[in-house]
Ligand SMILES: NC(=O)C1=CN([C@@H]2O[C@H](COP(=O)(O)OP(=O)(O)OC[C@H]3O[C@@H](n4cnc5c(N)ncnc54)[C@H](O)[C@@H]3O)[C@@H](O)[C@H]2O)C=CC1
């Protein structure tokens with residue numbers, strides 16, 4: 109059953125004094141300075157410079173880590189000051205570039221500034237700026253990051269995978285670039301998304317950046333503009349389809365698991381047909397999940413349960429909520445699948461006329477010709493619809509249903525227009541909820557200001573990309589939530605890794621969603637605050653990771669990790685498990701480097 113426990117927020121460690129064990133490095137001299145995993149810039153102590161053949165290759169003064177950190181932040185602040193009159197696009201890309209240059213030079217310093225300023229930097233390395241970066245990636249490209257497997261590499265992947273320099277990989281984020289955020293097919297340029305997601309894995313879950321791998325599966329693109337662009341860096345051919353496509357993904361998955369049998373693969377931003385097909389094809393064979401289908405679903409469900417609490421109602425009222433989902437793609441259908449599972453768990457039966465699904469052709473009913481099989485369970489029987497017919501528009505549905513929640517995962521900016529939002533004033537809920545979850549910002553179904561000004565001040569609002577809170581006048585503030593799968597995927601990954609599970613089950617994902625749903629207090633939810641601040645994302649991830657791990661143990665999926673066996677996992681209390689997960693998070697600190705041939 110869905111419970112409502114509460115957890116104390118924990119602060120992040122800023123500059124830890126913990127002594128790290130030495131780190132082996134198989135290089136010397138300039139090779140170390142050019143390797144962002146090991147480079148400390150001017151921070152190398154003199155003894156280390158002697159040991160590693162660095163003496164004379166750096167200016168003589170040794171700069172402390174804190175000094176390096178402050179120096180970077182000062183440069184960042186100057187850049188902000190110097191670009192303040194420029195367009196949003198120029199400012200965003202300048203911020204991304206300065207962070208990216210640090211990422212390419214010194215990862216410890218990069219992750220330190222990222223973790224300590226996550227609220228400010230997440231919108232730069234993740235949504236929305238990552239969308240702009242992907243759109244311009246071929247021009248922005250300077251240094252490679254991650255791996256690229258293309259349609260031209262068929263038959264070679266089993267050996268190519270050994271080109272990756274790390275002996276161990278824990279987490280892979282894989283895309284084929286076919287549906288990047290709400291921006292469509294960006295081909296090879298979509299690599300920015302795995303990179304941004306994995307930055308969130310490091311920042312939120314403390315994955316070791318030496319054990320993560322962003323991957324682009326370049327099977328061509330159907331984006332003619334990119335095919336015509338002389339700078340385009342991907343394979344210049346239309347996307348592979350059917351068996352040809354699947355054989356490339358199969359070969360990649362076999363190659364990954366032959367080298368790293370315990371790695372976890374997150375599928376990200378695949379167009380809907382391949383998102384569902386690959387999930388079905390691999391989830392029983394490999395330790396993988398689809399973030400857009402499963403991660404998004406858990407975050408949305410947590411938000412939907414939060415809206416029930418925001419109305420001051422018991423969670424069992426979820427069964428009475430009318431919810432209109434706009435967007436019948438991988439994300440929208442993922443949300444509905446999980447919402448239906450939650451209803452079944454709560455009531456023991458299927459939902460009754462509670463959920464309404466709308467796609468680009470309007471309300472989805474059983475009368476639809478060519479109904480997508482994945483949408484069939486949510487297609488309305490016209491007999492159950494009073495006054496609505498197949499293909500009814502959003503405004504017609506909202507006026508007729510007067511839903512508690514209007515949730516957008518359509519990828520279409522502005523589709524919740526003034527008329528639709530005004531119609532939400534007639535919602536049967538005391539606190540109507542509007543979730544404009546599409547990314548990046550320009551693809552959000554509405555802005556926060558539009559939602560509060562048209563739908564009224566008593567709404568609950570959430571968006572996929574961040575918006576500022578809205579000043580409602582008279583000292584009142586309209587709270588903006590960020591309903592983004594970043595609240596779950598890091599914990600799903602970390603909990604799975606530490607459990608040693610070979611598969612990611614529905615039970616593990618449901619526990620992740622429930623944990624997030626119960627994270628906020630009643631007091632917060634009644635103020636319209638459904639999700640925690642991103643500032644405490646490591647704490648959220650520790651709780652979510654522990655919930656996933658415990659579910660894996662309870663279901664007999666866990667096999668243990670490292671020196672910690674299943675028996676020890678079984679004997680951990682809930683608090684012990686949270687501490688165990690937290691204790692396994694990597695923190696960016698310089699370790700002494702020891703040369704080994
Ligand atoms: N906030 C979050 O955590 C997440 C947000 N998303 C966002 O959700 C959006 C959709 O993602 P997917 O489902 O994977 O895409 P998709 O391409 O699989 O599905 C899009 C759906 O929207 C429908 N649609 C298009 N135009 C419409 C219109 N004018 N009115 C109503 N429906 C319309 C399409 O028919 C389709 O069913 C993207 O913008 C993505 O960034 C996706 C995953 C997570």
Ligand SMILES: CC(=O)C(=O)O
Pocket residue numbers: 235288289290377399400546547572592593
């Ligand atoms: C957040 C995310 O995964 C998306 O917009 O696709």
Ligand SMILES: [Mg+2]
Pocket residue numbers: 289376377399400
């Ligand atoms: Mg995604």
